[in-house]
Amino acid sequence: MPNSSIKNEAQYEALRDKGYSKQKAARIANTPESGERGGKAKPYEEWTKSELYSQAKNVGLEGRSKMNKSELMEALRNN
Structure with missing residues (x-):
């Protein structure tokens, strides 16, 4: 069931599958750059x-x- 407070649901689920806590996965998935490829910063x-x-x-x-x-x-x- 999708959570409307999570901006990047796919990333959230991937992080949860890796063992991240719900809170940490949500923080990461809700950052403005969530889901973007790295290496640009x-x-x-x-x-x-x-x-x-x-x-x-x-x-x-x-x-x-x-x-x-x-x-x-x-x-x-x-x-």
């Missing part, structure tokens, strides 16, 4: 702290307001 080292913060907000990272640039990069990579 510049490395996090080239992002500004503001851009990193916005991305952290998009994926729902907690504690992001207290993180510096390197902590935001690490958290985004390990989320």
Whole structure:
């Protein structure tokens, strides 16, 4: 049964099949870039702290307001 709050249902289901939690799969499937092929984004080292913060907000990272640039990069990579 489709969930109207999930923007990319196919990606959500694929992530759930890989063992992701419902919450994490939904966060990823609901990001604006969900389902796009990778390789187009510049490395996090080239992002500004503001851009990193916005991305952290998009994926729902907690504690992001207290993180510096390197902590935001690490958290985004390990989320």
